[in-house]
Amino acid sequence: xxxxxxxxxxxxxxxxxxxxxxxxxxxxxxxxxxxxxxxxxxxxxxxxxxxxxxxxxxxxxxxxxxxxxxxxxxxxxxxxxxxxxxxxxxxxxxxxxxxxxxxxxxxxxxxxxxxxxxxxxxxxxxxxxxxxxxxxxxxxxxxxxxxxxxxxxxxxxxxxxxxxxxxxxxxxxxxxxxxxxxxxxxxxxxxxxxxxxxxxxxxxxxxxxxxxxxxxxxxxxxxxxxxxxxxxxxxxxxxxxxxxxxxxxxxxxxxxxxxxxxxxxxxxxxxxxxxxx
Amino acid sequence: xxxxxxxxxxxxxxxxxxxxxxxxxxxxxxxxxxxxxxxxxxxxxxxxxxxxxxxxxxxxxxxxxxxxxxxxxxxxxxxxxxxxxxxxxxxxxxxxxxxxxxxxxxxxxxxxxxxxxxxxxxxxxxxxxxxxxxxxxxxxxxxxxxxxxxxxxxxxxxxxxxxxxxxxxxxxxxxxxxxxxxxxxxxxxxxxxxxxxxxxxxxxxxxxxxxxxxxxxxxxxxxxxxxxxxxxxxxxxxxxxxxxxxxxxxxxxxxxxxxxxxxxxxxxxxxxxxxxxxxxxxxxxxxxxxxxx
Numbered sequence: 001x002x003x004x005x006x007x008x009x010x011x012x013x014x015x016x017x018x019x020x021x022x023x024x025x026x027x028x029x030x031x032x033x034x035x036x037x038x039x040x041x042x043x044x045x046x047x048x049x050x051x052x053x054x055x056x057x058x059x060x061x062x063x064x065x066x067x068x069x070x071x072x073x074x075x076x077x078x079x080x081x082x083x084x085x086x087x088x089x090x091x092x093x094x095x096x097x098x099x100x101x102x103x104x105x106x107x108x109x110x111x112x113x114x115x116x117x118x119x120x121x122x123x124x125x126x127x128x129x130x131x132x133x134x135x136x137x138x139x140x141x142x143x144x145x146x147x148x149x150x151x152x153x154x155x156x157x158x159x160x161x162x163x164x165x166x167x168x169x170x171x172x173x174x175x176x177x178x179x180x181x182x183x184x185x186x187x188x189x190x191x192x193x194x195x196x197x198x199x200x201x202x203x204x205x206x207x208x209x210x211x212x213x214x215x216x217x218x219x220x221x222x223x224x225x226x227x228x229x230x231x232x233x234x235x236x237x238x239x240x241x242x243x244x245x246x247x248x249x250x251x252x253x254x255x256x257x258x259x260x261x262x263x264x265x266x267x268x269x270x271x272x273x274x275x276x277x
Numbered sequence: 278x279x280x281x282x283x284x285x286x287x288x289x290x291x292x293x294x295x296x297x298x299x300x301x302x303x304x305x306x307x308x309x310x311x312x313x314x315x316x317x318x319x320x321x322x323x324x325x326x327x328x329x330x331x332x333x334x335x336x337x338x339x340x341x342x343x344x345x346x347x348x349x350x351x352x353x354x355x356x357x358x359x360x361x362x363x364x365x366x367x368x369x370x371x372x373x374x375x376x377x378x379x380x381x382x383x384x385x386x387x388x389x390x391x392x393x394x395x396x397x398x399x400x401x402x403x404x405x406x407x408x409x410x411x412x413x414x415x416x417x418x419x420x421x422x423x424x425x426x427x428x429x430x431x432x433x434x435x436x437x438x439x440x441x442x443x444x445x446x447x448x449x450x451x452x453x454x455x456x457x458x459x460x461x462x463x464x465x466x467x468x469x470x471x472x473x474x475x476x477x478x479x480x481x482x483x484x485x486x487x488x489x490x491x492x493x494x495x496x497x498x499x500x501x502x503x504x505x506x507x508x509x510x511x512x513x514x515x516x517x518x519x520x521x522x523x524x525x526x527x528x529x530x531x532x533x534x535x536x537x538x539x540x541x542x543x544x545x546x547x548x549x550x551x552x553x554x555x556x557x558x559x560x561x562x563x564x565x566x567x568x569x570x
Binding site for chain 1: 443446447449450453454456457458459460461462463464465564
């Protein structure tokens with residue numbers, strides 16, 4: 001039924017969320033949510049608090065099972081795929097409240113990102129020293145040369161993560177996600193709680209990740225300035241439903257979006273007002 | 278001079294029983310680390326191991342080197358069933374509820390062995406060499422010495438395995454942050470299952486050693502109480518703590534039993550427990566932010 005142009009577009013889509021509904025008991029967290037993420041884009045999911053953004057992320061990660069609907073990654077349905085398998089497929093994420101492994105150093109945290117891809121088993125590690133060593137050395141080189149340098153965290157690589165300030169922890173989390181060699185990187189509020197300078201740094205890193213690493217980005221973010229600056233596509237959630245989607249400018253002008261945000265205070269004004277330089 | 282020899286013998290006997298505390302403590306810590314479940318049934322699983330060995334060696338007349346793996350496998354199987362059937366469905370419930378489930382499990386296991394094997398204490402068939410062992414001039418009961426060796430081998434294997442294997446890394450990551458572990462591709466439910474399977478297998482193996490030294494009975498599960506003291510002293514989530522705490526409590530109990538009388542052993546151990554809880558509620562080696570029980 002679908003003509004060639006649609007197929008063309010389908011090949012262009014890396015993540016396809018279709019009709020996803022999620023409920024916790026009687027509370028409907030997501031209702032018939034559909035949108036798609038274009039390969040190589042930065043797509044932002046915005047919406048007032050409690051709109052279901054993090055629930056949506058957790059559903060895509062496989063932490064929650066949707067009541068109905070389907071999520072396809074790279075043309076392959078993720079139904080029945082456990083989170084570790086999704087990680088192997090190239091789905092990486094960070095968390096709103098920063099989920100790092102306490103008690104480990106920055107380097108160990110980052111190395112754990114490769115866990116899903118490591119082929120060395122316990123026996124290999126004991127017997128076939130060659131393979132285990134080679135894997136470890138390759139990983140080390142990649143992390144040291146590429147990721148740590150790129151994110152400018154050389155000076156803290158051997159520090160325990162617990163001692164780091166907030167902004168740096170966010171960066172370590174991003175580094176760990178990058179080691180996973182993701183094809184789709186999901187960032188849950190990457191600049192929440194950051195000052196202007198830290199926010200600008202993070203925005204620059206996200207843009208560079210997209211350009212240099214060829215990674216598609218899906219992010220949840222409250223910082224409207226940043227969302228409007230770097231996103232290609234914006235999806236607006238309210239009460240678990242998609243109320244608008246499109247380019248940043250179009251979404252900003254959408255009356256439904258403005259209405260949804262008016263109750264949320266000055267976000268509404270910032271959305272509908274002239275964009276800050 | 279004789280006095281010193283006697284003290285040395287008491288000390289060595291204490292190390293012997295302490296090693297068994299340590300290995301059971303390691304099993305306890307493994308489950309706690311991975312799943313945050315305080316498994317009070319560990320003493321009963323240990324007891325079940327002793328009885329499984331008895332059943333295989335005395336009932337089926339299997340040689341000891343077959344009966345021991347049978348006991349360990351029986352423990353592992355119980356661990357798998359318990360994790361899947363009782364603990365996994367309790368995921369997300371309050372820690373106290375899960376704690377109560379393990380207490381109930383302990384009673385069920387104690388009742389089960391009583392139905393199958395009766396309430397009277399039993400002796401395990403002899404399977405350890407019985408030639409007396411002397412360290413210097415000090416005499417050590419051979420069973421205690423072999424128990425000590427076996428326990429130390431297991432504890433060492435655990436500490437090394439946790440540090441150097443990918444499974445150990447997965448366990449540490451799961452212990453630190455389950456969501457993060459899940460998201461980097463660690464199969465968290467599998468870590469849960471394996472930790473219960475391995476821990477219960479180890480506890481059952483320890484039960485064979487404990488039973489070989491002191492015989493088996495349906496009240497053998499009180500061994501778990503001393504192990505609880507051991508892991509609280511050492512820190513609920515610390516393997517090294519289980520080792521040090523186990524040896525320490527073993528030696529203290531040996532001296533208390535010798536100089537104050539057997540009835541004072543628990544008085545001394547639990548006094549230490551109270552002291553530790555007051556001074557370092559997270560144990561000697563534990564992580565500070567551990568929840569209180």
